[in-house]
Amino acid sequence: MQDSSAEQRELWDRIAAGYSPDDVAETDEISPALDFLQDLAGDGTALEFAIGGGRIAVPLHRRGVPVDGMDVSSVMIDVLHRAVPAGRLPATVGSMAVDDPPGTGYQLIYIVYNAITCLLHQDEQIACFQNAARHLRPGGRFVIEVWVPQLRQLPAGQTLVPGTATEDLLIIDDYDLVSQRLVSHHYTFREGKMISSGGTPHRYVWPSEMDVMATMAGLRLTDRYADWDRSPFTGDSTSSISVWTKPSVDGP
Structure with missing residues (x-):
């Protein structure tokens, strides 16, 4: 299997320098995601x-949900444990494609903010589904939030798609249609002047492609939404929230 963890570790160790343990308060923006995940976790543990x-x-x-974590960046884990001690929120450093998390038998495993695309090879993404399936308990759920590739916005012969555009932030994605990769370029502004720029590599993945990966791992699609508020997923949706279930011992 191809392995992009070293490349990702170097990138996210560097990005983590700009993170703060004060950035983890619940806000109106993330409350719908928390409601959704808390509901699926039930009385079990989430990863x-x-x-x-x-x-x-x-x-x-x-909110009272037992949560474990895994990340390729030890620096990110350090930021996490400055907010909540390791004894209360265990987290291991490793690749979500192949490494073991702190525990097993999870009721919920989830990936948010398009992080599945940080695995830069298809076989890594397949392995991630298999790793999740190994650590879910029967009846447990695997949830992924990821954008839908915006290839319909590409004029013939072009590779750039504009994303977020505000006074403070401009995002432009540069697609490679052959490798199914892109680089997401972020430009940050303050008072009309650019103060920082950088790019992150991704392998974009289609909802139907993830369903095949899930089937290979023994998971079945339960639900797919356009957003955390459970709005319907349609052909015009720009993001997806997918839920796959590990069959129970007694049946589907």
């Missing part, structure tokens, strides 16, 4: 792949 600094995991933990 976040690519937990980062804990923007979702920490407020979910503060």
Whole structure:
């Protein structure tokens, strides 16, 4: 299997320098995601792949949901544990494609903020589904939030698609249609002047492609939505929230 973890570790160790343990308070923006994940976790334990600094995991933990984590970046884990001690929110450093998390028998495993695309090879993404399936308990759920590739916005012969465009932030994605990769370029502004820029590599993945990966791992699609508010997923949706279930011992 191809392995992009070293490349991702170097990138996210560097990005983590700009993260703060103060960035993990619950806000109106993330409350729908927390409601959704808390509902699926029920009385079980949740695991976040690519937990980062804990923007979702920490407020979910503060709601009373037991949460574990995994991230390729030890620096990110350090940021996380400055917000919540390791004894209360265990997290391991490793690849979500192949490495073991702190526990097993999870009721919920989830990936948010497009982090599945940080696995830069298809076989890594397949392995991630298999790793999730191994660590779910029967009846447990695997949830992924990821954008829908915006190839319909590409004029013939062009590779650039504009994303977010505000006074403070401009995002432009540069697609490679052959490798199914893109680089997401981020430009940050303050008072009309650019103060930082950078790019992150991704392998974009289609909802139907993820369903095949899930089937290979023994999971079945339960639900797919356009957003955390459970709005319907349609052909015009720009993001997807997918839920796959590990069959119970007694049946589907």
